[in-house]
Amino acid sequence: MKKNTSAPAPLKLYCSIFGHRYEVSKKVTFHVKEYTCKCCKKQLTTNSNGNLTELTPKFQEINSILEEMYMRRSVRSQEKSLSSSIC
Numbered sequence: 001m002k003k004n005t006s007a008p009a010p011l012k013l014y015c016s017i018f019g020h021r022y023e024v025s026k027k028v029t030f031h032v033k034e035y036t037c038k039c040c041k042k043q044l045t046t047n048s049n050g051n052l053t054e055l056t057p058k059f060q061e062i063n064s065i066l067e068e069m070y071m072r073r074s075v076r077s078q079e080k081s082l083s084s085s086i087c
């Protein structure tokens, strides 16, 4: 039987004592980001209320949709500014 642990116990202990050390791992949109703890690799994301919440598979799905929409919108706005500068 293999035990499935996401992080070594000492690091988890460190986080529980000193708190997680989150850094931005992915910028989804202008105000939605994903954060990963440098110690235990726990992931957080910004939810629709602007608060931080655990990055569950459901939120990963939402973020990937948001990211796609955001990318498309930014590409479109770039094209627009490009064509207007040509004219």
Ligand SMILES: [Zn+2]
Residues within 6 Å of the ligand: 015, 019, 020, 021, 037, 038, 039, 040, 041, 042
């Ligand atoms: Zn942590």
